[in-house]
Amino acid sequence: MKSTLKKYSHVWLLGYAFIYLPWFLYLEKTVTSNYHIMYIALDDLIPFNEFFIIPYLLWFLYVAGAVAYFFFTDVKSYYKLCTMLFTGMTISLLVCTVFPNGTDFRPLIDPSKNVFAKIVSYLYSADTCTNVFPSIHVYNSICVHLAVLRSxxxxxxxxxxxxxxxxMVSICLATVFLKQHSAIDGFGSIAMAYIMYYFVYAGSYEPSRKKVSEKAIG
Incomplete structure (x- = not known):
């Protein structure tokens, strides 16, 4: 038992869920009116498409699967991924706390159209249209892909x-094609991921450069 606890002592980092979830749920309950509407003209050019619910929901497996994989196989990459994920998620919550925001362009859904439309209607009923900037779906997807690339x-x-x-791209597109987010929410997440990347991965392992160096030496 002691050896197991020592081997997986890095599990403590997942305790962040006890900070994030209560904070997020609090915002979901309290930010219901008088919030800033996130919108840019590009949003009008993006049609609603219920089929994007597939990659949107795959986000949960994508993020959880990556965290679990690195947790058991590569502690260093696990720490980097969690650092990038949790820092960005905290920044997002801070932004939503001091700058309440949301959208107002969700379309009316006919649940009888098909199974995908029905799932979207469930999503709309369970998830409010507030606390959208920057998009956690977009940010976390980028973080996971970067972790894969840098592993x-x-x-x-x-x-x-x-x-x-x-x-990753499909999930990012899903946020706007499902009208869950404004395109500006995604752009904000991309900017945040770009900045966080250099704080978390600067000077660390890069597979492509390592291979080039080995070839040059050889």
Whole structure:
């Protein structure tokens, strides 16, 4: 038992859930009116498409799966991923706390249209249209893909990296095609991920550069 606890002592970092969830739920209950509407003209050019509910929901497996994988296989990458995820999520909550925000362009959904539309209607009823900037869905997806790209252990799995990229892009697109977010929410998340990347990964392992160096030496 002691050896197991020592081996997985890094589980303490997941205790962040006890900070994030109560804070998020508090905002969901309290930010119900008098919030800033997030909108840019690009939003009007993006049609609603219920089929994007598939990648939108895959986000949960994508993020949880990545955290679990690195938790058991690569503690260093696990710490980097969690640091980037949890810092950005905290910043997002802080932004929503001092700058209440939301959207107002969700379409009316006909649940009888198809199973995807029905799932979207459930999503709308369970998730409010507030606390959207910056988008956690977009930010966390970018964080996971960066962790995959920067992992030495996964550097030889080209198909995995391509699949991760496709899923990341699909999830980001899903946020706007489902009208869960304004495009500006996504742009804000991209900017935040860009900044956080240099704080978390600056000077750390880069598979492509390492291979180039090895070839040059050889």
């Amino acid at each position: 030495e252990r996964l550097s030889k799995y080209g198909i995995l990296k391509i699949s991760s990229f496709v899923l």
